Amino acid sequence: MNAPLPWLAPTRESPVDAQVLVPGSKSLTNRALVLAALADGPSVITRPLGSRDTQLMAAALGALGAGVEKDGMTWRVTPIDRTRTGSTAVDCGLAGTVMRFVPALAALGSSEVTFDGDPHARRRPMGQTIATLRDLGVRVDDGDRGSLPFVVHGTGVVAGGPLVVDASASSQFVSALLLAAPAFTQGLDLRHRGAALPSLPHVEMTVTELRRRGVEIDDSSPDRWVVSPGPVRALDVEIEPDLSNAGVFVAAAVATGGSMRVRGWPEQTQQAGDAWRELVVAFGGTAERDGADMVFRGGPSISGVDLDLHDVGELTPVVAALAALADGPSRLRGVAHLRGHETDRLAALATELNRLGGDVTETDDGLEIRPRPLHGEIFETYDDHRMAHAAVVLALKVPELFVENVSTTVKTYPNFAPVWERLVA
Structure with a gap:
């Protein structure tokens, strides 16, 4: 062609x-989708962005067992079925939020999930995401590339607890962990060590969206976020x-x-x-x-x-x-x-x-x-x-x-x- x-x-x-x-905001739409997929019941998202990045996110969550029903400017999301077994695949396209947010969710399930994307996506740095998942006890096969494609082997349980990361290359590393943290059995005590964290407003957005859904998170110390384990409350939202x-x-x-x-x-x-x-x-x-x-x-x-x-x-x-x-x-x-x-x-x-x-x-x-x-x-x-x-x-x-x-x-x-x-x- x-x-x-x-x-x-x-x-x-x-x-x-x-x-x-x-x-609507891509950043808010994709965070709303992820949190709805982890919630304790169905959620409705009004005025979501219907772009390639958000369609890829919806499809990725669907591959993990969530339901996303689209009716014009209203999307209804039912949570992921974490008991699903077998193997599935996620197309990340060139969406950083998909390739960084979704692997941690895959680790919470019981399936073998292959992640891949566009040719340009294979050149984006994913070593930090892969290394962090391994630090959490998750098995990831990437052929020692530190990039797409890679396979996450979900076990249904991630312990969480204390974790140190260097997120100086992208704040998405922090947001990805915070979004999944309420589902970790011990929650998460996350510290960033390295050069100044870029794009801090995106992390603040993630914290705000978690709190809106009843998640307890302490971010009173610089470069540290303590997330308590517990349910993510279903929430109907309108996207800015x-x-x-x-x-x-x-x-x-x-x-x-x-x-x-x-x-x-x-x-x-x-x-x-x-x-x-x-x-x-x-x-x-x-x-x-x-x-x-x-x-x-x-x-x-x-x-x-x-x-x-x-x-x-x-x-x-x-x-x-x-x-x-x-x-x-x-x-x-x-x-x-x-x-x-x-x-x-x-x-x-x-x-x-x-x-x-x-x-x-x-x-x-x-x-x-x-x-x-x-x-x-x-x-x-x-x-x-x-x-x-x-x-x-x-x-x-x-x-x-x-x-x-x-x-x-x-x-x-x-x-x-x-x-x-x-x-x-």
Whole structure:
């Protein structure tokens, strides 16, 4: 089958003035699915994100014995049957939450579960996940690769107790263990030892979601989480809009000196994308709440920035695109862990921006971006949805920019390209 032709992303000569309601949060949807699969009864999830990553999660939980019945914007989840035996397989695709959250659940069952995914997924670091499962007494066969594919042999029981991990490569290692911990017979006393934990808002989101379901968890000491064993209460939830996906629309306002109203922006949230309220100001724009919405406006020009994005690394590609359009140099710091995401995002951003005529240098933990006149070209996405988001923001001011495989955005945003085209073209 031939690959689709690169997509000519729309250019904008006037300020954008639009509004958008983005789909539900991927991070919250997948956490809600996992906790519903471990709960003490059925749960209903309203306004879940129906993207590739969440469909993969639903299918993975189904392979373990959970039930996920989908009726439009309502999904009903029945818990995993942990007594099921035999063998099954989980397709992780390129979803980090599936490849890191689900193996611990598989260990709680009684089946032999094979995990595999897309070609790019086989290059993502999984050694920490595999080593941690073994530290918990779980048998895992990976052919000494430290990556997909691997097989988890569930025994129906995981003791838990004290455990030390180095999660400096991804906060998902911590979230994965916390989500499964209430089902461990001794709970879990988890400590992180290593460089500063990245993407901390995602861990805080996990803790909040556990507490909402009655799980006792003590996180009063830095880099330590003590989870008591016990039931996970079934809970009906409505999923917040995905604020990281909202970022590409917010960036359209900044790039064009226009405005973007994002509907239904939560007043309180642990989503990393909430940082756009501060990022827009750093770039010279404004962010104001109007009722249930946030209204973002770009300034007369885009200011260069010096930003530590350690806690919100997933926003880096779109932030880098705006920095490349700014009127002064920028430095993005604290995101060395992005080298282990869907692709090496730092290398990919430097390569693609420089291909357009930019001047970008990788540092130990980020990027230095010196704005230059950019020209049209094919922008490679590396099967990474955030790279596609960066590309369409650049295209607003760079004519004849073609996005390779824009359909990779279905990972977290179905129909992104036509929605983007309708709003900005």
